[in-house]
Amino acid sequence: MKKKIAIILTVIMMLAIFSGCGLKGSVSSNKKVKILFSLSDGSDNFRKLLAKYAENYAKSQNVELTVMDAAGSIEKQVSNMKEAVTSGYSAIICAPVNIDTALQLEKTAEGIPIVFLNSNPKDSLLEKNKYVYVGSDEKVAGQYQAEYIASYLKSKNDVKVVLLKGEKGHPATKGRTEAAKQTLKEKGINAEYVFEDNANWSRQTAKDMFNVFLSTGKKFDCVIANNDEMALGVVDSLRENNIDPSSIPILGVDATSVGKQAVVDGSMKLTIYQPAEGQSKSAVQAAIEIGSGGSLSNIKNVADNGKYIWVPFEKVDSSNVNKYMN
Template structure:
């Protein structure tokens, strides 16, 4: 596999930016560190999850707790179970407990705004992950989220550098939810920059599902679509693509996104070639760090942080950042303090 110099340089820079994030002390009274924890010797931070049945949210909460434990902060995690009404009652509960800070994994930008204003009215600093709130920037600490357009760009650059002149079948997610559309924005930008280096010969929609992705890939094969690389919008879909290719007697590179435990195993087993990893462990740790730095240290973090996108294949899998909370992920972001 050829060296991916352009991608490597970009993501080394991203890693350095994370590990060397500059935090500046501000004079604004609202950003000054508290005199001390409100509830005893240790700070207590609340964390409102949107739905703990969601694996992405589960890993994020675990990483938030891991980061908190590293600096002796107690956490109270409450699950909104994808309910706006419940999330409001949970915010009321944390306010009543007079916690030192609150992190929110929102259901929507408007719900984030509602919870953010509740926290602000109570004088409790609040930070967000995964979704930007419909708030003025002065009303919250920060937000960290995956940028799907950037992931799409990374995938196209990886394919162009690894498989020049590739003819790509794009097995895409569902239309209408905004995620596929954001991916497409990044893909379009990348293709315009890359010129004729690669070509997407067809886009079929597997709607984030394994079986449907298998079926639409099989249909593309049977229709005679000429392709030699597949880009699957997530690793569940990549499984379906692999099944369809195997059934047709084809062994073609599959590039996916995610970087979860299943995805990394698929790379190890040779089922997919590479994945554009966006480690949610970093999301949970960075959202904790942003809250801690302002509440405890009086430093202001960057207002918006993009979750880094790290291309992973067999040549780099040993250095992959796990979705699971561990010291390696904490080291990757340069620690908490």
Template sequence: MKKILAILLVLVLALGMFTACGGGADKETPADGGTKTIGFASCNLNDTFQTYVVDAATAKAQELGYKLDVQDAQEDVVKQQDQVNTMIQQGYDAIMVVPVDTAAMGPITDAVTAAGIPLVYVNRNPFGTDNPPEGVYYVGSQEIVAGQLQGQFLVDKMGTKGGVGILMGILSNEGAVKRTEGNEEVLAQYPDVKILAKESGEWQYDKGMSITENWLTAYGNDLNAILANNDGMAIGALQALEAAGRDDVIVVGVDAIPDAVNLVAEGKLDATVLQDAEGQGAGGVDVAVKAATDAAPEAVTWIDFVLVTPDNVADFQ
């Protein structure tokens, strides 16, 4: 009897050692049973381009075996901060953010890095020309280049004389500021090209349309071209011009969303600038996964802009 009890005691001790040494849950295994999660705090999913970024990110995350939790801040910076704080509390493996306001990302950056979670900003750059702090990454495009491409295309098509309106995005966004700066940088080289007006359409189709209607009333035939910070506003401008019977106004957008590419192919939109949503969304997930697995990605990943015109539009359909 004593011998049997001794054997049972040895077995119990052995089982305890097995459990302590890894027979239970691995510390690297997520608490939900195996799914690793990346939080994605989007700025505004009413912005068509942002939906393409999210779609690409979702597909890439699935490919790499991660779940993507997408939250929509609807252009509310406080709401976005709350969403990110919830992601921190839930212990996500990495967090991606498209900033509502690039100038107000300090609290998010501080909170995520303090929690030791990799943070990847996508599409809108909070750091300007500076490198992100340790543990923080950026995937996006050099926004001023989009504006420069628009401006040079316009001059090449219109000539060195004419009146231009610029439809700007939300002015707290780096993209709106830098794209407009790129427009102005090019147009300033031509004294007879006049910027008649600059107004924020907040990235929205309907506001691009209403602003253009007002410009047609205010400037009439002096309005020869419209440069829009995104395709949504450019398409809104086209609708207003079509309703007014004005097919002589050059319109150029940014993003190369499918509707805009089709309009370029139809000869209605003069040009757009491809901002690679797939490259940014998938690239952001790739960087997030590398950072979460200690693979040391580059701090900044640039995704090139490409001018889309009737000459090359077939390549983007």
């Protein structure tokens, strides 16, 4: 009888052990990931799209994601990092107000993994499966613009260029501008930059600047803008001054809805599709992985060093714009 009782007790203990292991494994594998998305400036059209697509994808994955708008304030963005710590977030997606604050943001987050989005920190501040970057290679956008100009104005060796740039010091401004200039040079074009300034991604600022430029009477052959909003500011200025914008190659970046429509009506010749949806989806995927202790190895377009996820740019002109219309 004693032997029978001992056997029964042993079986009960083994069942308890295995049940406990199974329960532990279940809880671990279904760990709830909670993501805070700190957006640099919610008034910017492209950044609005980043937030919208991130929310949509997180919802489709049953993942909690909260968007906080730093509204262009470094102090607000630092406060977002503190909120992530005190409220128990698993991971942060951060479109930085100022990329030079990346180290400060990491320290304020106190070890919470950060997926930087759309503005690229220094490589030394990134760490595999901890601090990573999702975006598109800015140099490619500038390269595509210059290649288009070289083809469109192929009969000209000397080209007078208007170049409107984004925020001073912004990685996209630097990457797109330098690549455009370098590619024009490589194509054998002698580019004279008859007007070059920072319009800070703003349609109104670009319009005002271009109105002043037109008043000088200087000749120009093309307009290269670091984004669609500035390109559209030039379109607005030309129309106000009774100049047909379709007579000049005006190029932008982002393929926003208004940018694509401008390509359809001919007032812009080219925009570069920066896939906001693809960037946001990859950012959320990365945040889910590193926020739950996983790795980026199975995510599409991840770099060999595990620090970057590159989402490719695509050219959009009259030949294929309908494919990108919603």
